[in-house]
Amino acid sequence: MLTITKEFSFHAAHRLHLRDLSESDNLRIYGNCARLHGHTYRLQVQLAGRPDETGMILHFGELKGIVQREVLSRYDHADLSDLPEYHDLPATAENMAEHIFRTLDCALVSDRFRLEQVTVYETQTAWATRSRDGGEHA
Numbered sequence: 001m002l003t004i005t006k007e008f009s010f011h012a013a014h015r016l017h018l019r020d021l022s023e024s025d026n027l028r029i030y031g032n033c034a035r036l037h038g039h040t041y042r043l044q045v046q047l048a049g050r051p052d053e054t055g056m057i058l059h060f061g062e063l064k065g066i067v068q069r070e071v072l073s074r075y076d077h078a079d080l081s082d083l084p085e086y087h088d089l090p091a092t093a094e095n096m097a098e099h100i101f102r103t104l105d106c107a108l109v110s111d112r113f114r115l116e117q118v119t120v121y122e123t124q125t126a127w128a129t130r131s132r133d134g135g136e137h138a
């Protein structure tokens with residue numbers, strides 16, 4: 001398998017909470033992360049496919065434009081908890097990787113390549129990965 005990967009970063013705030021729970025239950029489950037705080041997220045997007053006659057699976061610049069349009073334009077400098085996709089789901093790294101994978105999968109349609117994996121780094125030591133063949137528990 002031949003893959004390309006491009007990395008992006010964005011700044012965003014979030015607080016982990018379940019809407020139906022009390023403040024104290026959310027604090028018990030999520031600890032300090034139930035309070036509003038921010039991260040410099042890193043996002044890695046991987047495509048698998050075959051290069052065209054130019055030698056590229058997809059120009060990194062084109063991939064950047066798609067990720068910018070579909071994800072970063074909404075996520076950068078945002079409070080993620082305000083976005084509709086995280087209204088009923090907490091903006092955990094897991095839920096973000098899942099949602100971003102589904103969003104980009106719809107935007108990256110080609111008979112030569114496909115989206116293979118999305119990784120969201122919340123911190124340098126904590127991240128979630130959604131792989132194409134890893135969605136069966138979603």
Ligand SMILES: Nc1nc2c(c(=O)[nH]1)N=C([C@H](O)[C@H](O)COP(=O)(O)OP(=O)(O)OP(=O)(O)O)CN2
Binds near residue numbers: 092093094123126
């Ligand atoms: N499975 C998950 N666990 C946690 C998530 C998550 O998205 N998925 N998120 C958080 C918080 O948002 C928090 O900001 C990050 O947590 P944590 O790694 O515990 O942060 P620290 O900086 O305290 O990590 P250390 O490396 O231990 O200093 C919590 N859990």
Ligand SMILES: [Zn+2]
Binds near residue numbers: 014033037038039122
């Ligand atoms: Zn956090």
